[in-house]
Amino acid sequence: MASGIVGEFFELKAETSADLLAMQMGDFYEFFGEDAELVGEELDLKVSERSSGGEPYAMAGVPVDDLTPYVKALVERGYRVAIADQRETDDGIVREVVRTVTPGTLLETDDADAQYLASIARVDGEYGLAFCDVTTGRFRATALPGEAAADRALNEIDRFDPVEVLPGPTVRNDDGFLSALRTDFEARLTLHETDVFAPGRARHTLSEQFGEATGTVGLSEATIAAAGAAIAYIDETGVGALASVTRLGTYTPDEHVTLDSTTRRNLELTATMTGGGRTLFGTIDHTATSAGGRLLKEWVTRPLRDVGTLRKRQAAVEALLEDALVREGLVETLGEASDLERVAARAVSGSADAGSLLRARETLALVPELSERIEGSPRLADSPVAGLFADLDREAIADLRSELAALADDPPKTLHEGGLIKRGYDAELDELVERLEAAREYFETLEDRERERHGFPRVTVGRNKTDGYYVQIPKSDSGGVPEHYEGIKTLKNAERYVFDELRERERELFRLEEERGDREYEAFRRLRETVAERADLLGAVGRTLAELDARCSLSAHAAKRGWTRPELTDDRTLEIEAGRHPVVEVDTQFVPNDLFLDRERRFLLVTGPNMSGKSTYMRQAALITLLAQIGSFVPADEATVGLVDGIYTRVGALDELAEGRSTFMVEMEELSNILHSATEESLVVLDEVGRGTATYDGISIAWAATEYLHNEVGAFTLFATHYHELTALAEELPRVENVHVAATESDGDVTFLRTVEPGPTDRSYGVHVADLAGVPEPVVDRAGGVLDRLREERAIEAKGGGSEPVQTVFDLEAGEFRTDEGGRDAAGGDGARDREPDAGPSDSDSDPDPETEAVLEDLRTADLAETSPVELMNRVSEWQRRLEDE
Numbered sequence: 043m044a045s046g047i048v049g050e051f052f053e054l055k056a057e058t059s060a061d062l063l064a065m066q067m068g069d070f071y072e073f074f075g076e077d078a079e080l081v082g083e084e085l086d087l088k089v090s091e092r093s094s095g096g097e098p099y100a101m102a103g104v105p106v107d108d109l110t111p112y113v114k115a116l117v118e119r120g121y122r123v124a125i126a127d128q129r130e131t132d133d134g135i136v137r138e139v140v141r142t143v144t145p146g147t148l149l150e151t152d153d154a155d156a157q158y159l160a161s162i163a164r165v166d167g168e169y170g171l172a173f174c175d176v177t178t179g180r181f182r183a184t185a186l187p188g189e190a191a192a193d194r195a196l197n198e199i200d201r202f203d204p205v206e207v208l209p210g211p212t213v214r215n216d217d218g219f220l221s222a223l224r225t226d227f228e229a230r231l232t233l234h235e236t237d238v239f240a241p242g243r244a245r246h247t248l249s250e251q252f253g254e255a256t257g258t259v260g261l262s263e264a265t266i267a268a269a270g271a272a273i274a275y276i277d278e279t280g281v282g283a284l285a286s287v288t289r290l291g292t293y294t295p296d297e298h299v300t301l302d303s304t305t306r307r308n309l310e311l312t313a314t315m316t317g318g319g320r321t322l323f324g325t326i327d328h329t330a331t332s333a334g335g336r337l338l339k340e341w342v343t344r345p346l347r348d349v350g351t352l353r354k355r356q357a358a359v360e361a362l363l364e365d366a367l368v369r370e371g372l373v374e375t376l377g378e379a380s381d382l383e384r385v386a387a388r389a390v391s392g393s394a395d396a397g398s399l400l401r402a403r404e405t406l407a408l409v410p411e412l413s414e415r416i417e418g419s420p421r422l423a424d425s426p427v428a429g430l431f432a433d434l435d436r437e438a439i440a441d442l443r444s445e446l447a448a449l450a451d452d453p454p455k456t457l458h459e460g461g462l463i464k465r466g467y468d469a470e471l472d473e474l475v476e477r478l479e480a481a482r483e484y485f486e487t488l489e490d491r492e493r494e495r496h497g498f499p500r501v502t503v504g505r506n507k508t509d510g511y512y513v514q515i516p517k518s519d520s521g522g523v524p525e526h527y528e529g530i531k532t533l534k535n536a537e538r539y540v541f542d543e544l545r546e547r548e549r550e551l552f553r554l555e556e557e558r559g560d561r562e563y564e565a566f567r568r569l570r571e572t573v574a575e576r577a578d579l580l581g582a583v584g585r586t587l588a589e590l591d592a593r594c595s596l597s598a599h600a601a602k603r604g605w606t607r608p609e610l611t612d613d614r615t616l617e618i619e620a621g622r623h624p625v626v627e628v629d630t631q632f633v634p635n636d637l638f639l640d641r642e643r644r645f646l647l648v649t650g651p652n653m654s655g656k657s658t659y660m661r662q663a664a665l666i667t668l669l670a671q672i673g674s675f676v677p678a679d680e681a682t683v684g685l686v687d688g689i690y691t692r693v694g695a696l697d698e699l700a701e702g703r704s705t706f707m708v709e710m711e712e713l714s715n716i717l718h719s720a721t722e723e724s725l726v727v728l729d730e731v732g733r734g735t736a737t738y739d740g741i742s743i744a745w746a747a748t749e750y751l752h753n754e755v756g757a758f759t760l761f762a763t764h765y766h767e768l769t770a771l772a773e774e775l776p777r778v779e780n781v782h783v784a785a786t787e788s789d790g791d792v793t794f795l796r797t798v799e800p801g802p803t804d805r806s807y808g809v810h811v812a813d814l815a816g817v818p819e820p821v822v823d824r825a826g827g828v829l830d831r832l833r834e835e836r837a838i839e840a841k842g843g844g845s846e847p848v849q850t851v852f853d854l855e856a857g858e859f860r861t862d863e864g865g866r867d868a869a870g871g872d873g874a875r876d877r878e879p880d881a882g883p884s885d886s887d888s889d890p891d892p893e894t895e896a897v898l899e900d901l902r903t904a905d906l907a908e909t910s911p912v913e914l915m916n917r918v919s920e921w922q923r924r925l926e927d928e
């Protein structure tokens with residue numbers, strides 16, 4: 043059993059719920075046992091051994107001053123690290139855990155992205171969500187009541203992309219929800235004590251943090267529980283991290299366009315499906331600051347629905363586009379800005395160093411510079427760009443700048459050794475520094491003095507940690523040292539000496555150094571407190587700069603790629619002239635295409651060969667809509683975008699087998715979600731729905747989904763399909779239209795034209811694409827032959843038979859259509875399968891009775907191309923009933 047220091051380590055470790063404990067021992071923080079091994083491996087630290095209670099224990103340590111980067115590296119890898127500091131008391135040294143650093147409470151991150159801690163509570167079926175980024179002090183909360191609240195909650199969590207998630211007690215008991223949290227997110231899942239979610243306690247926590255009056259007003263019980271728990275957790279784990287959280291902003295998800303996680307992934311907004319390539323955000327991001335980048339990313343993932351806000355943003359982007367010269371100047375200036383929201387958060391928690399305060403001072407100095415540039419441009423002065431700066435308190439900014447003027451222009455990294463404060467701001471400090479310089483002068487000139495006084499030609503004066511100041515003389519000269527010299531060390535070739543005056547001067551110097559260090563640190567601390575008190579102001583300036591940066595970025599991209607300002611309207615319309623895909627256009631000779639949807643034309647069935655550009659065309663429509671709803675210009679010659687409440691996509695087949703769900707199951711879950719969630723105001727993009735199952739099941743599902751979207755939902759829908767049977771729907775459903783992406787074939791060569799034209803097409807050129815993809819020639823040739831044969835057979839069927847009439851029946855047992863000649867699949871999909879001839883009415887030798895004859899006649903004349911599978915099933919069952927009645 044471990045005893046002594048190792049025993050103390052394990053005792054402390056047992057008291058925390060952290061994964062690792064760093065315990066201070068003098069100048070080092072030490073890890074023992076498994077913790078030491080893990081830390082050694084993760085951080086490449088040397089692991090040694092220490093024996094305790096007769097047993098060896100692994101031990102690894104980091105110097106006290108270097109703890110932060112090590113802890114940061116561990117936390118960024120998902121570990122929660124408890125830190126125990128030592129304190130000297132009358133009874134000796136005491137060690138206790140002073141903070142636990144977790145992914146959601148780590149202030150010292152270098153990552154430009156927001157670092158959200160998400161807290162989730164459920165009260166009476168309603169979900170309360172709170173998201174807190176301690177690095178900027180941002181705190182947002184919402185409530186999700188009603189149907190599908192769990193899915194919407196998961197979607198919101200996905201949208202904030204937290205680094206750590208705190209599920210509340212009820213949520214924890216919901217296995218489905220918990221496992222979704224575990225599998226769908228990379229965030230660290232922390233099961234913290236449940237008390238912090240208790241309504242009374244949570245309410246109290248919020249009132250303490252935000253004040254009695256405003257803390258919980260208008261919040262639902264679930265929101266209070268989530269927000270209160272988040273605050274309590276941050277308070278318990280991160281020292282000072284909470285101080286920057288001064289405001290609780292509530293929101294309703296209705297302010298934003300609904301984008302579920304599948305859609306965000308499918309549209310490759312901030313991450314690509316494959317991990318490589320370019321995202322929408324990556325394409326349009328030209329921000330000069332990390333805060334601007336964060337904001338633009340937030341816009342991309344949370345488009346707005348309020349036309350007023352959007353038009354204002356558009357107007358700013360337009361003005362910045364038109365005065366490119368001034369915009370470029372603004373961007374250059376913004377490039378010098380630092381992340382004020384983060385500086386403010388660190389100042390408040392007491393962890394800001396002199397460098398970051400200096401950067402805050404320099405960034406504040408940019409405000410007048412930026413507004414002068416804006417005011418100097420008639421185009422910008424008269425636009426909402428000028429409005430961005432209107433609410434900033436210039437006087438307060440000037441005051442804070444002049445307070446910070448005392449900070450040295452090139453401060454050292456250390457805080458206790460002076461050099462932080464300029465001369466001329468503190469008379470006492472100035473005097474101290476003068477005396478210190480005089481004291482140093484004594485040592486700087488000592489060498490010369492001793493040489494002259496005692497005639498030593500090779501005397502040197504040095505200073506080190508153990509000996510302090512000393513005079514060093516080569517052994518060969520040491521015979522004649524004066525009496526008052528006192529030898530302190532003998533080296534191989536030299537002797538070191540001190541003497542009384544030197545000691546006295548040294549004591550004086552050290553005292554002055556310490557006094558100066560303390561005084562400067564004190565002055566610095568006051569400056570940091572001043573900054574902390576003005577955290578709101580810094581936050582406001584930081585946000586203004588980010589807002590300007592994000593708008594400049596949008597207009598820089600619009601200028602670069604010749605984008606246009608879309609007209610935003612509340613009418614149901616989407617009209618795009620010569621539209622392009624914002625990402626694909628960057629490195630392709632893009633062929634622009636038009637798109638038109640309105641109340642009367644809501645549903646486009648998009649057909650066309652493989653590889654022709656169907657997916658690109660549909661995503662382009664979704665991305666143009668999304669860009670319009672973040673206030674951006676769009677890649678088109680002209681565009682009118684009716685604002686949508688949600689964009690839903692079902693694109694491609696992602697391999698989710700690892701999560702235990704088949705590709706088809708995922709496809710159906712996504713379809714189901716769309717059919718449940720989309721409204722008349724939504725935009726739906728469906729790529730190849732039904733592909734993951736047998737042909738007729740697929741067609742039937744696609745057919746029924748189209749009818750439902752058309753008749754019940756009424757959403758704008760783009761639906762790409764290789765099921766040419768579906769194109770018949772355009773005849774039946776008034777608001778469905780066919781379009782196709784054109785391709786031409788000549789001498790076996792297919793040319794993709796990439797133009798979208800009215801009407802359907804029934805050619806897939808799949809074999810051609812197989813050839814392009816490098817499928818071996820014999821296979822491609824054989825596929826071509828099989829395809830020709832299938833086409834011929836189908837042509838015969840379509841005409842109603844060759845020499846013999848062909849009967850097509852729906853076999854209810856097998857669940858598929860087949861013909862009476864050997865059971866061939868009517869679609870020709872797997873027509874080679876042999877089957878027992880069916881003993882149906884047409885096989886009977888006897889003359890049929892009139893009713894049977896009538897049924898047969900109906901059967902013969904049934905128009906397969908014109909009848910929906912569902913309708914066909916109804917008719918077959920009707921025929922069976924009539925035959926049975928006979």
Ligand SMILES: Nc1ncnc2c1ncn2[C@@H]1O[C@H](COP(=O)(O)OP(=O)(O)OP(=O)(O)O)[C@@H](O)[C@H]1O
Pocket residue numbers: 626630631632633634635650651652653654655656657658659796
């Ligand atoms: N308008 C266009 N101009 C230029 N290139 C385009 C255009 N549209 C699509 N492409 C390019 O064509 C290729 C195929 O496009 P896409 O994936 O959209 O085809 P698809 O018809 O959906 O194919 P499939 O049916 O096989 O899924 C892509 O590499 C894309 O970059």
